[in-house]
Amino acid sequence: MQSNFSRSSVQPHTPSISASPRYAFIDFLDVGRAETISQEIANLTEDAGQDLETEESGEIGYIQGTVVGLRYYSGVVNRGEMVSLVREPQNPYDRNAVVVANVYGSQVGHIKKELAAAMAYIIDNKLARVEGIVPYGETNKFSMPVNLTFLGKEENREAVHNHMRRHGFRLGTDFKGGTAKTSFGRDPLGLLKSSSQISAIPLTAEELKSAFDKLFDDLMEDKTREMEPAEAVCTPLLPHQKQALSWMTSRENSSDLPPFWEQKGGLYFNVLTNFAVKERPEKVLGGILADDMGLGKTLTTIALIVSNFHNGKPLPLEKCGESSEPSTSRKKSASKGKSGEVSEEVVESSPSKRSHVDSASADTIDKDVPRKKAKTTKKTSKKSANTKEVILLDDDDFAAALECSSTQVMPPKKNVKKRSGADKGSSAGTGGSGARATLIVCPLSVLSNWLDQFEQHMRADVTLNVYLYYGAERNRSVSLLASQDVVLTTYNVLSSDFGNKASSPLHKVNWLRVVLDEGHVVRNPSALQSKAVLELQSERRWILSGTPIQNSLKDLYMLLSFLKLKPFDVKEWWSRIIQRPVTMGDRVGLQNLQALVKGITLRRTKTSKVDGRTVVQLPERTVFVQHVTLSxxxxxxxxxxxxxxxxxxxxxxxxxxxxxxxxxxxxxxxxxxxxxxxxxxxxxxxxxxxxxxxxxxxxxxxxxxxxxxxxxxxxxxxxxxxxxxxxxxxxxxxxxxxxxxxxxxxxxxxxxxxxxxxxxxxxxxxxxxxxxxETGSVTGEKWRSSSKVDALMTILLKLRNEDPTVKSLVVSQFTKFLDILEVPLREYGFSFTRLDGSMTQKARAKAIQDLQDSSPGSPTIMLLSLKAGGVGLNLTTASHVFMMDPAWNPAAEDQCVDRCHRLGQSRDVVITKFIVKDSVEENMVKIQKKKQELVAKAFGTKTPQDRKQSRIDDIRALMEI
DNA sequence: ACCGCCGGGTGCC
DNA sequence: ACCGCCGGGTGCC
Incomplete structure (x- = not known):
């Protein structure tokens, strides 16, 4: 009840679209992204909308007030603690009521009515926000003092002061000696100080930027212990992956208090914030795995799922031994999906026989697990044998694509069993804690990658139940979902289920673990997607992301919110304790932020070292610029x-x-x-x-x-x-x-x-x-070449002559250009595939599959649309990349290159960028370079006006006006 | 709350 | 007795 209340008090505001100055900090963090104009405008509106309240206010005045009615509420508060003040207009006794709540969300009391009457008008009309700190007297039974700081726009200063005076309250403004400065007894980090008193010299923008850049660096210390995965994982882990597994396992099994909490007397203290609560804070089991792309976050996560069911013991899995277990009864059901392709067989194992994989742990894990599990499987298998519902992949196209991938790449493997049985009412599969299944939420573009990786990394003779919760016919049975080992779904499916208030099965399951893949995609807290993600019930929570912070510090808030890292999952506290101090250049705030991130994050880059060697040895990567002269x-x-x-x-x-x-x-x-x-x-x-x-x-x-x-x-x-x-x-x-x-x-x-x-x-x-x-139709016209097309074909032919096995990515932002390129490629007998945004999942998966196939006669070229697929694509058979046209955003180009320049690439990667001489393209490249230099110089504040101006300057430069 | 406030009981010392 | 004083009941908003 109380927590409900506090939650509603921090509801994010509906973004408004009014233009408004933005914070310097946000600005310079944004600078690295050179994108389209409209995106930048979008960023402006985003920030303006969300931070009207928290970020552009200065201190207007302070006053000491009284919190009354303490004896009616359970919320405790310590000397020097921050409290939040929330209007309670529905209060039946006084519509001016102002509730005082502690950082944990528990109500402490009310503001005394006379003061509340004065404050209500100011808060309701958003003339100022009011923040409270309890200076002393926290043991009082009936009332206690609270130092109130009014924060708001300078233009409202007079109105606030006048209004308070009319009610007989005089606001102080002398922040250096005023009550706002009241002693902060237990405050070793000094973070409870009012932000006006910056302890030391504030950080310069430059220092702040560099600190921010390094925020996720060097988070390796004490994270070097290695752990072997369970036997069921057949791929040997690299040292850094074993370290990640060990770290993740310890994060999940920790019975310790969450980071920064200590037990003192009968209370729990947060050493970072100095807050104390009676209740033991909820454990935060999980964190952020922020390894660079290509370091194997997927494999590490699979290893975690299989290796740490409970207490470091592996997940009990059936063994579907092809040979070793004589008692295994085995049934095949080769029924057909609607697409006509043969589905994978479903293997049944008898209940009496248990996988040897988890034998070591069988005794220590809840004894119910294996038995129930086996029962479920049997039921499911029978259904499957009926040929009625064998494929659970409900999207026929997608299913077909996956069929194709599993039959072509690893035909004999059956370890990833996709089942569709609807054994409702079965509580099977639940462990002692009631949770067995791991939910993985990912962007659609990497869905097939997850399935491939499960196939690849799981031993063939072990059955891991993976349910793909996707497509119109997805099985919504809560018990079915809960009994899986893994349920895989997309952000879209999750939020559309969540949006249809009727029922969201995913929100009814108590998950053992929820994994957000590419977790940075959830960053706007007011988006439905974010709400859907936050509402998932789980014991453990993980975020996988190569770029946990995309734009600004605010992105981190969403992640902490998902991890339920109290009190930072509530916007007010996040803002007061971390975001505002850091933004203001407070060193202590930054230290706290660093400690926070360090406690829950593991990040290694491609250049991170393990035992003195870099984590990943990637082949060379060379960039050539090929100038093209127009005819x-x-x-x-x-x-x-x-x-x-x-x-x-x-x-x-x-x-x-x-x-x-x-x-x-x-x-x-x-x-x-x-x-x-x-x-x-x-x-x-x-x-x-x-x-x-x-x-x-x-x-x-x-x-x-x-x-x-x-x-x-x-x-x-x-x-x-x-x-x-x-x-x-x-x-x-x-x-x-x-x-x-x-x-x-x-x-x-x-x-x-x-x-x-x-x-x-x-x-x-x-x-x-x-x-x-579409304009500019290519069809109908007689095909003709262009200087750039000729330049590409010349190189491709030369390349094929030198080494016919070399594969290339030909990348353009214009899909129409890819259409045009198909003609000469065909003419010269190149075998090629194509991947662009308009293709179905099935077609995408097939295109990737075909390119990755290295048998003779396989395609050697992929025509790739720059924006297709997003991150995560694995195109390592290609070692040449042709960037046909420069992108506004150099990061997009890099990302594209990273699709082949990643783990698994054996050749040196050569990148060729085609640039037409004396053209916009050349100017675009110049502007890109200039931008990167500016970023490197870490310049300070930049207003939206500056930004807009620089956009206009760009246009001038491009058009040579 | 070891207060303030309210309202009923009470009324020389 | 239209007051003062006493002492019990009571107490956030």
Whole structure:
């Protein structure tokens, strides 16, 4: 009840779209990301929306107040502790009531009514926030003092002071000697100090940035013990993976108090925050595995699942011995899926026989486990034998893709058993604690990777029950899910289940372990996805992420929230104890942050050392820039388009309307970049003032198509996610339909475009018509080459001559360009595959499979769309990468290269970047370089205006205006 | 709360 | 006795 209450008090605010200054700290952390303009605007709105409250307020005044009614509540508070003050307008005795709660969320009392009456108006009207610290008197039975600090915008200072004075309260402002400074008895870290009194010299922006960069570095100490995985894992672990396994196991089995908690007397103290509670704080079993890509986070996690069921004992698994166990009865059921492909067999093992894999632990683990487990299996198997429901993969396409992968790559392996039995009502599989299953949530793009990896790393004669909870026909039986060893699902499935309030089976299961793969994708706490993730019930929680902090310190909040690392899972405390002090340059705050991260994170980079050797020895990686000179004809056309574009953009500059005409500017730049690749890419020109509504409509459709196909990886500026049901406004900005409709709904007649503040209406939104209406159709025209295509083909042919086994990735941001490249590749007899965003999972899996196949005659080239697939793809058979066009975001290019330059790559990797001389492409590269230098210099504050200016400067430079 | 406040009991010393 | 004083009951908002 009380915790419910405190939770509601820290509900994140609905992001508002008003422009507002941002914090310097956030700004310079963002600098590394050179992305599209709209993304940057999106970032602005994101930060503005979320931090209006916490981040732009200064101290307005302080006063000492009284907390009363202590005897009615259980919340305890110590000398020097922070308390939160929450309005309670529904209080039947006083609608001005202000509740005082301690950091643990327990109510301590109320603010005395006279003061509450004065404060209520100020809080309700957001003139200021009020933070409280209890200076002494914590043992009082009936009331205690509290030092209140009012924080708010400078412009509200007068109003706050006047209002308080009208109620007979005089706010102090002398923070150096005032009550705000009241003694902090037990405060070894000094973190309870009011932020106005910075103990030492504040950190400079430079120091802060470097500290931040290093936040996740060198988290190796005391994490060097190694642990062997259970026998059921057939892949030998590398030393660093054994260390991770050991660390993760100890994090899961620790019966210690959570990090930073100590027991003193009858109370539990948090040494970091000095808070004390009566109840033993919930254990935090888990943490963040933040190893670099390619270090084997997946394998390590599989090893953890299999090796640490309870207390370091392996997960009891059936052995489906092909030979060693004579008593094994074995049934095959080769039924067919709808796709017509043969499903894997399902193996039944008799209940009396148990896997030898877990024999060592059989005695110590809850005796119920093996028996029940075996029973379940038998039932399931019988059902399966009925041929009724053999494949649990409900998405036929995807199922087919997986079939293909399992039959082609490792035909004999049957260790990952996918079952579909619906043995409802069975409590099978639950251990003593009631939880057996591990839930893995991942982006769709790495789903198949997880299944492949389970197949690869599990011994063939052991059955690990893995249920893929995906697709329309997914089995929603809670008992079925709970009885699995592993349930695999995607963030989308999880949040759509969660959104349909009716029932979310995943939220009804008590998981042994929940693993968030690529956990950084959940970072906006107000997104449904985040809520869905936070509501999962689990004993242990893990986040896997190569980049745990993507944009700013705030990202970490979401992760701590998921891990339930109290009190940082509540926004107010996270802000007061960590984010605000660090942002303010407080050294102690930073120390605390570092300690926090260190306690729960393991991170190794490709260059981290284990026993003096780097963790991973990757082959060399060399980058060549291949300059391309346009033919005379191409150059003529290019210059013509450039002049047109420059005129238009020049006019925007004169009008000062570059940002409001962003879509046009982007369109022009895209057209130029397309010309650099191939003239057929370019759609027809859509400028000029529209006359009729249908012309306007057509123009908008052209624009949205251009934006969506520009390869600039547009995000919706409202939800910051990839565009869903994209629509374009009359002011030519693109959003998800649900997002922009929500804005219009809430702002009613006043609704304005979040990006340019133009008036918008629901009926004026124009839908994206889909791929069919794309501009610049390639088909129909007679195929012709271009200078860049010729340059690529020349190199590819030379490469094939030298070594026909070499495989290459040909990467472009324009899928249309990939279409064009297919023609000469076919003509010259190259066998190739293709991977782009429009492909189904089945097709993607097959494309990857084909490329990874190294038998003679297998494809040697993959045409790859830059934004396809995201991270996690494994394309290690390829050792050459051709970047056909420069990306706005160099990180996207690196990521692409990392798909082959990773663990498992045996050859040196050669990267060739094609750049057209004297063109936007060359200018883009220059700007990229300049940006990287700036980042390296760790510059200080940068306002959104500066940022916008630098964007405008970029456009100038690109267009040579 | 070893207080303040309220309201009933009481009323020379 | 329309007061003062005493002492018991009571007590967040």
């Amino acid at each position: 005379e004809e191409e150059r003529e056309k290019y210059e013509q388009v450039k002049t047109e574009g420059r005129n238009i953009i020049g006019r925007y500059f004169q009008e000062g309307s570059v940002m409001t005409n962003y879509a046009d500017v982007l369109a022009i730049l895209v057209r130029l970049r397309q010309y650099c690749c191939h003239p057929s890419l370019v759609g027809k020109y859509t400028g000029g003032d529209p006359v009729t509504p249908s012309e306007l409509r057509e123009r908008l459709i052209n624009k949205i198509t251009l934006v969506l196909n520009s390869g600039s990886d547009e995000e919706c500026a409202i939800c910051l996610d990839s565009l869903r049901q994209p629509v374009i406004t009359y002011c030519a900005h693109v959003f998800c339909r649900p997002c922009i409709c929500e804005v219009i709904r809430s702002e009613k007649e006043q609704a304005r475009c979040p990006l340019c503040r133009a008036q918008i209406k629901t009926k004026e939104l124009v839908e994206y018509p889909g791929e069919e209406l």
